Amino acid sequence: MSDLTARFAEIVGSHNVLTGDAIPEDYWHDEVLTTAPQRPAYVAKPATAEEVSQLLKAASENKVPVTARGSGSGLSGAAIPRADGLVISFERMNAVLEVDTTNQVAVVQPGVTLTELDAATMDAGLNYMVQPGELSSSVGGNVGTNAGGMRAVKYGIARHNVLGLQAVLPTGEIIRTGGKIAKVSTGYDLTQLIVGSEGTLALATEVIVKLYPRLEHAATVLAPFADFDQVMEAVPRVLASGLAPYILEYIDNMTMAALVHTQNLELGVPDQVRDSCQAYLVVALENRTAERLDEDVERAGELVVELGAVDAYVLEGLSARKLIEAREKAFWTAKAIGADDIIDTVVPRSAMPKFLAGARGLAAEAGGAAAGCGHAGDGNVHLAIICKDPQKKKKLMTDIFALAMELGGAISGEHGLGRAKTPYFLQLEDAVKVDLMRRIKQSFDPAGILNPDVLFGET
Secondary structure (H helix, E strand, O other): OOHHHHHHHHHHOHHHEEEHHHOOHHHHOOOOOOOOOOOOOEEEOOOOHHHHHHHHHHHHHOOOOEEEEOOOOOOOOOOOOOOOOEEEEOOOOOOEEEEEOOOOEEEEOOOOEHHHHHHHHHOOOEEOOOOOOOOOOEHHHHHHHOOOOOOHHHHOOHHHHEEEEEEEOOOOOEEEEEOOOOOOOOOOOHHHHHOOOOOOOOEEEEEEEEOEEOOOEEEEEEEEEOOHHHHHHHHHHHHHOOOOOOEEEEEEHHHHHHHHHHHOOOOOOOHHHHHHOOEEEEEEEEEOOHHHHHHHHHHHHHHHHHOOEOOOEEEOHHHHHHHHHHHHOHHHHHHHOOOOEEEOOEOOHHHHHHHHHHHHHHHHHOOOEEEEEEEHHHOEEEEEEEOOOHHHHHHHHHHHHHHHHHOOOEOOOOOOOHHHHHHHHHHHOOHHHHHHHHHHHHHHOOOOOEOOOOOOOOO
């Protein structure tokens, strides 16, 4: 046993340290399509913030790169470690410490999955509403990537729902930021700086998240459109109507066909309608009472038809859940049909028609295709990129990201940059901003050990 292995074992116990061939492949990767897995030198499984502190101190002193790991469900390669690195796995830090019904918050450890948090809050009639497509993902992963998901149009992203943190700096200090409070105007907001930093600044060991009342009644309106631009033009009108959908998605016809096939969906859409439409708008509504929900559903159906939909189909119960679940599995569907890359670009809602037309045109020019779906309510576009030639694909991705930024958007809306998108970020982002981020990183992490290949490239 090496000296460093022995030190890690002293901190977390020898049975909670893995090295060499004993490290299972699950710790080598996340779900990114384009970055190769990498076996780390060490995996440590701490149970407390104090153990995380000691691990980071040892890593800083020995210049060992550190990658934090929750469920490994990320799509950007941020959880892929270095060969000489340490993976800190939060699988043992998976307790829901408190469900506070008075303040409507939960206090959880980072390894808690969204499924586990949902079960813990159910009896209280509350729910954590940041729900990206994979419910096995962890709250710590939500924090790291500033996760969003379909419900963000109504409930916001992780930054709007993470109120406070206990976090460990790479130098070993343990800090607390924010709290069970709705607002703060006292110095820099370190909570929000750490949220979305992809494990490059500090490691969250406790998270205070906002909870919302569970609304008992829900239904989904599925609206096929013959013209793709009409879908995009309908989105702001739906949002301005006062209906307050908790999900507002678009799904193009190619992606819907793949979802129907791979997920065995029965949506009740006639063949002639399905064959003639270019895209679908999914409007999910919820309310406290069935009567109010029925009124909203009726108005939503009337509105989408007024805005050009071929028809409006109301899905309730199992059929509605199956459609939403299928949409949440869109990544796996894209993977199954042979996608070569996935993007989650975000643009202003008003720019979505121009962006999508431009992205499809760029893909066609490259001899490939760009198909997908997205969070129409917040401009977050998810595209499966099919382009087999690596050089052409790299240029295509660069051109698509550049187009998004020209339109006032950003490379990633919720997956993060990770290892996969960092090269595009460094090429396209304002160098002054990148330099400022480097200086922030240096202040938090003087030894440069936390996820050093993410945001700033290989060092």
